[in-house]
Amino acid sequence: MSQAHRDTLYVEDARILAREAFDGDQVILRLHAPQMAARARPGQFAHIQCDSCLPLRRPISIMRVDAKAGWADFLFKVVGEGTRRLAERRVDERLSLIAPIGQPFTYQLQHRRPLLIGGGVGMPPMIFLAEEMHAVTGAYEPLVILGSEVPFPFQSRPSQLLVPGLPEGVIAAMPLLDDWRVASRLASLQGYPGTYEGYVTDLARAWLDGLDAAARKEVAVFACGPHPMLEAVAALAEEYHLPCQVSLEEFMACGVGGCAGCVVPVETPRGPAMQRVCVDGPVFDARSVFPPA
């Protein structure tokens, strides 16, 4: 009898170590949650109790962890009652969380030029993935493209890293990624300085077009963000014959696979299915979510 899944999630009362607020109702919380920090992988999330008077938790994706120090960072945007109350929590308060939940992104060395695309609150898993790919493994050269229609939750700066093929003047980068020597570029329709004025997929296309055929074969795409963005990313990956994984979100109740409340329709080799975002996802192969015509 296989019970390999048992005892893989931890309930922790995590103390808020730091809290930083940004324009656009965005907040980053650093939580002390050593059990999950020791095990979390990019793409996974925590199911967080935002307030004791709300009956349901909220799934929030993990942006960074430090296994040694035992902390994890979460970036979220206020979109409703749960995140509004979460944004009101202060340093030294405790939050109950269940984590780390879900299937992480998977990657292989044959695709050593990963393209990571994060839109809005879809940025955190891309930052986690970039850190793991580059800093931990060292064998990858990721390009991270981040998109936002509210001010980015960091002070961007001109990148120290050259990325061939991009339109002139698109030089704004996320400092954290730049410090890790991971190339990043930003996209927005809001005309922020150094930022590509357009969609993340258009910037991605420009980069892909600048690669020769051999280099393009080394690209795999990873994305998290609003559904229309994911659909556009999946179509782009399909057009360039690139493997693509997307991370999804859906209203969620239990977060551990028990209630089937958070399903999304997917295509499987055995036909259509409804799969749970919490434990079957949140990372899915793009083709199963957006089947090519």
Next chain:
Amino acid sequence: MVHKLEREMLASEFCGMRFDTPLVLLSGCVGFGEEYTRVSGFSNRDAGAVCLKGTTLEPRLGNPPHRVCETPQGMINAIGLQNPGARYVVDEILPTLDFDETRFIANISGSTVEEYAEVARIFDDSPIDAMEINISCPNVKEGGVAFGNDPEMSARVVEAVRAQTEKPLITKLSPNQTDIQENARRCIEAGSDAFAVINTLMGMAIDVESRTPIIGNNQGGLSGPAIKPVALLKTHQVYQVCREHGIPIIGQGGVTTAEDALEFLIAGASAVGVGTALFYDPLVCEKINAGIAAYLERHALNEMAQLVGSLVPND
């Protein structure tokens, strides 16, 4: 985990089954019995029984998203009985369960009386400990609550299932009906051994910007603390009918704390269902168990049975 002393106090017999604790994990909340064991510290042993996800004869994909949404002190769900079909459950899932941990109860559903009977026949030839007849699912177009709100149809379903099995039969009653007592009476006559009271209340939530229902199925079933007072009253009403027949009740609806569970026991339930509360706190069962045991000790009661139906009504 339940401590030894607690275990002795909390154990009971339910339809001939030994329940190690009075708690029953409710159908639809814990998948097919293994999902919550992902959580470190969670154990099926903290529950007297675990009700598996509603199962139909053929596989069902269930309803489109959104299937759940939060409401004041509760939530609405419309899963739509997503399940892989009775044959798959019996052949592929039951062998993966550890029947030493707890009692596993199948939840059988259908669109026709014949389908209920066929699902019961398949589970009868399995190690499942008991069957819960789901005549109260509000989220499917046929069967479910359409049967459960009509005492005559409820009785026909129970009778058809009874003919297929000697295993304990628990009928899950709907709160969405005029006279739950009449329904209970008819189901007892038809051969029900026990009741689960209540299933969810039918409800709706609307996104005012788009003017569309939030739930993909438009409507769904309301659960959580919001429905506890309704569930308590229904449990007490059904207890009035069951008492003389010695028929036990699983009282359920919004149980979150030991005090909630005690209320249901006092109202007449012999066991208490826990569902939505798990979403809030997956480790809630051991806390409820400890709270019930502490209450029994404080009131110098040797066993829970002394508490069941001990309500002292006002004059």
